[in-house]
Amino acid sequence: MLDLARLRALHAVSVHGSVSAAATALGYTPSAVSQQIAKLERETRTTLLERQGRGIALTDAARHLAATAQQLLAIVEEAETTLEERRGQPMGRLVIGAFASAARGLMPVVLAALMAEHPSLDARLLEVDPHLSVDLVAQGVIDLAVAHDWDIAPLPAPEGQERAVIGDDLCDLLVPAGHPLAERAARRTLRREDLPGQRWICQPPGSVCHDWLVRTLRASGHEPDLAYQAAENHTQIALVAAGLGVALMPRLGRGPLPDGVLALPLEPVPVRRLYALWRTGAARRPAITETVRLLGGLWPRRMV
DSSP states (O other): OOOHHHHHHHHHHHHHSSHHHHHHHHTSOHHHHHHHHHHHHHHHTOOOEEEETTEEEEOHHHHHHHHHHHHHHHHHHHHHHHHHHHHTSOOEEEEEEEOHHHHHHTHHHHHHHHHHHOTTEEEEEEEOOGGGHHHHHHTTSOSEEEEEEBTTBOOOOOTTEEEEEEEEEEEEEEEETTOHHHHHHHHSOEEGGGOTTOEEEEOOTTSHHHHHHHHHHHHTTOOOEEEEEOSSHHHHHHHHHTTSOBEEEESTTTOOOOTTEEEEOEESOOEEEEEEEEEGGGTTOHHHHHHHHHHHHTOOGGGO
C-alpha cells in the first residue's frame, strides 16, 4: 500500500525540482522530505532520485509515480471538497500562493481574518513567482494563487481554473527629491512621453514589471537605460533615495517612502490587476469562496 504523504512529497520534488524547494512548499524540513522519499523507495523497491551534479534528478520510474500521485491527490481533493461542502464551513488545509508584494501588503490581514473567523481552517502561505502561479494551481501544489498581470501581459486563463478580480494596483514613478521630473510634475501631469532619457532602477529580466517598462519605453521610440536591477522593492527604493535613478513601482506592499523619495503620478496610470485563481474542481470549497471574499473585501483602499 502506497502512503499518500510520501507520494505527496515525491510529487512536490517533481514540481519544484529539489528536495529543499519541495520542503519549503510543503512546510516540512528537507530532512523530513528526504526521509519520506527514502521510505517510498524501500516500499516500492525502486530508485526514485539520482544524483546529478550538485542536485538530484527523478528516475523514469519516479516521474511515472509522480504523475500517478498527481491523479491520486486530485481524487483526495475531490473527496475533501465534498466533505467540507457538506459541513458548510471552511476547514482543512488551504495553501495560498502569493507574489512577494502581495504576500507583504495584502496577505497578513487576510490570513489573520481567516484564522480569527474560521479556527478549523489551516491556511498556509507560500511566496511564489507570479509566472509560476497558474502551473502550481494546476498541479495541485497550491490551492489558491494571488497573481497579477499588466496590459501588455494578460494572465492566462487555462481550462480547469477559475479566477476573480481582487483589485487594481496603481503604480507611481519614484524619483529623488529635486529631480527634474519632480519639477516638471509640479507644473503638469507627467506622461509616458516624459520618461525617456532616465537611468532606470527596475526588476531583473523575466519579471512582468521589467517587461512592461521595456516595452512601454520602446513603444515611444527609446531604448531604456536599465542601470540598476534589483528584485526587492525596498532595494530599488534605497537606490532611488541615493539619487541613482528613477523607478516605476506599484503601491501594494511598498510601505512608507523614506525622506528624499517622491512618488509622482503618471497619465495614463500604469495599473496591474490582481486575481485570485483556483481549480474548478475546488470551487465548491467554502475555504476557497471565503478566502476570495476576504481578498476582495480587505483590498487596501489606498490602492485606488
